[in-house]
Amino acid sequence: MGKYFRGLGFVLILIISVIITGCSHQTVSSSAELTATMTPFQPQVPASATPTTTPPPTPTPLPTEETETPEEHPQFAPQELGPGEVTVPILLYHHVSDTLQTQYSVTTSALDEQMNWLYQNGYQTITVTELAHLIREGGTAPGRPVIITFDDGWLDLYENAYPILRKYGFQGTAYIVANAVNAQGNLSAEQLKELIDQGWEIGSHGLNHVDLTKSDGWQEEITASKAYLEKVLGIEILTFAYPYGVADIGVMNYTFSAGYTSAVGLGSTATHSRSTLYYLSRMEVKSWHGLDFFEEIMPWSDKKGSPVSESP
Ligand SMILES: [Zn+2]
Numbered sequence: 001m002g003k004y005f006r007g008l009g010f011v012l013i014l015i016i017s018v019i020i021t022g023c024s025h026q027t028v029s030s031s032a033e034l035t036a037t038m039t040p041f042q043p044q045v046p047a048s049a050t051p052t053t054t055p056p057p058t059p060t061p062l063p064t065e066e067t068e069t070p071e072e073h074p075q076f077a078p079q080e081l082g083p084g085e086v087t088v089p090i091l092l093y094h095h096v097s098d099t100l101q102t103q104y105s106v107t108t109s110a111l112d113e114q115m116n117w118l119y120q121n122g123y124q125t126i127t128v129t130e131l132a133h134l135i136r137e138g139g140t141a142p143g144r145p146v147i148i149t150f151d152d153g154w155l156d157l158y159e160n161a162y163p164i165l166r167k168y169g170f171q172g173t174a175y176i177v178a179n180a181v182n183a184q185g186n187l188s189a190e191q192l193k194e195l196i197d198q199g200w201e202i203g204s205h206g207l208n209h210v211d212l213t214k215s216d217g218w219q220e221e222i223t224a225s226k227a228y229l230e231k232v233l234g235i236e237i238l239t240f241a242y243p244y245g246v247a248d249i250g251v252m253n254y255t256f257s258a259g260y261t262s263a264v265g266l267g268s269t270a271t272h273s274r275s276t277l278y279y280l281s282r283m284e285v286k287s288w289h290g291l292d293f294f295e296e297i298m299p300w301s302d303k304k305g306s307p308v309s310e311s312p
Contacts, residue, residue: 070116070119070167070168073119073120073122074120074121074122074302075122075143076122076142076143076144077143078140078141078142078143079140079141079142079143080138080139080140080141081134081138081139081140081141081145082134082135082136082137082138082139083134083135083136083137083138083274084135084138084273084274085135085271085272085273086131086134086135086141086271086272086273087270087271087272087299088126088131088134088141088145088146088147088270088272089146089147089270089283089297089298089299090128090131090146090147090149090264090270090280090281090282090283091146091147091148091149091282091283091284091285092149092150092151092264092266092282092283092284092285093106093111093148093149093150093151093161093284093285094150094151094152094154095154095156096108096111096150096156096157096160096161096164097156097160098160100156102287103286103287103288104286104287105287106285106286106287106289107287108160108164110287110289110290111160111161111164112164112167113291114285114291114294115164115165115167115168115170116168117291117294118146118168118170118294118298119168119169119170120302121144121298121300121301121302122143122144122300123142123144123145123146123298123300124142124143124144124145124146124169124170125145125146125147125148125165125170125171125172126141126142126145126146126147127147127171127173127200127201128147128149128173128201128203128239128262128264128280129173129201129238129239129261129262131145131147131262131272131280132238132239132261132262132277132280133261135272135273135274135277136261136274136277144299144300146298147173148165148170148171148172148173149172149173149174149175149241149264149282150172150173150174150175151174151175151205151241152175152176152177152180152186152205152209153174153175153176153177153180153181153186153187153192153205154185154186154187155185155186155187155191157174157187158187158191158194158195162195162198166198171198171199171200171201172195172200172201173200173201173202173203173239174187174192174195174200174201174202174203175202175203175204175205175239175240175241175264176192176202176203176204176205176229177205177206177207177208177209177225178204178205178206178207178224178225178228178229179207179208179225179228180209181229181232189232189233192232192233193233193234196233196235201238201239202229202233202235202237203237203238203239203240203241203264204222204225204226204229204237204239204240204241204260205225205240205241205243206221206222206225206240206243207220207221207224207225207228208221209243210243211243211244211246212242212243212246212247212251213246213247213248213251218251219254219258222240222251222254222255222258222260223258225237226240226258226259226260237260238259238260238261238262239260239261239262239263239264240255240258240260240262240263240264241263241264241265242263242264242265242279245265245266245282246265247263247265247278247279252278252279253278255278256278260278261277262277262278262280263277263278263279263280264279264280264282265279265280265281265282266281266282266284267279267280267281267282267283268281268283268297269281270283270297270298270299283297
C-alpha cells in the first residue's frame with residue numbers, strides 16, 4: 001500500500017507541477033503533457049546498481065580581482081542527509097540577459113539579487129549528481145544546500161550568469177543540447193570545459209531538444225547526447241534534463257538504463273526521494289519573480305526563523 005500511495009503522490013506532483021510551471025520554449029499541448037505524466041514511475045534502481053560517480057573537480061582558485069566576495073554572511077554547520085528523502089531546492093533558469101524580453105529570461109540584476117539572497121541566507125551549492133548520491137547513499141551536505149540549474153546552454157550563461165554565481169562562490173549544473181555546442185549563441189566546448197574546471201556539473205538536454213514522448217529516435221537523443229558530450233568534454237555525463245520537462249515511464253526507465261544516475265523535470269517541491277530520482281522537481285525562476293518568490297519556495301530563510309546551528 002505504501003508503494004501505491006507514493007506512486008500516487010508522484011503522479012499528483014507531476015500533474016501539479018505541469019499545471020503550475022507549464023513548459024519552456026514553445027508550448028506543448030497540455031493534454032500531451034498530462035498524458036506524459038499520468039503513468040506512475042516505478043524506479044528500477046536497486047542500490048547495488050548505482051552507477052559509479054566521479055567526484056566533482058575541486059574549483060581552481062580565481063585571480064584575486066575576480067574574487068570580490070560580498071560581505072559577511074551566515075554559515076551553517078554541515079548536515080547528514082539521506083539515504084532516502086532529501087530536501088534540496090533545485091532552481092531552474094534559462095536565459096540571463098538584459099536585452100531579451102521573455103518569461104524565460106531574468107536580468108543580470110535580478111539574478112544578482114537572487115544569488116545574494118541565497119548567499120545572505122547561508123545557502124551553498126551542490127550539483128544534481130551530488131543530490132542523487134545523497135538520495136542513494138546518504139552523506140554530508142551543506143547546512144542549507146541549493147542546486148542552481150541552467151537549461152539549453154545559451155551563451156548568456158557564460159557571459160552573464162557564470163560571473164554572478166562565481167562572485168558568491170556558487171557552482172551550477174548546466175544542461176546542454178549536444179548538437180548546439182559551438183553553435184552561434186550557444187556555449188562552446190572550451191567555455192563548458194572552463195565551467196567544469198570551476199566545479200560546475202554538465203548534464204545532457206538531448207541532441208536536438210525534442211519532446212521525447214513524441215519523437216522517433218528518442219532513445220538516441222538520450223544515449224547519443226551522452227556519448228557526444230563525454231567525447232567532446234572528456235568527462236562522464238551522469239544527469240539528464242527532459243526537454244520541456246516532458247517524460248513518460250518508458251523515457252524515464254530508458255534514461256536509467258542509458259547510465260544516467262538522475263534526471264530532472266519540472267515541479268514545485270524541494271523534497272526528493274528514490275522514487276523521483278528520474279524526475280527530480282525543479283522550480284523555474286521566471287522573469288517576473290522577485291525575492292518574495294524565494295521566500296516562498298525556499299525551505300530555509302532567516303525570515304522563517306528555521307532552527308539553525310551556527311558553525312563554529
Ligand atoms: Zn530546454
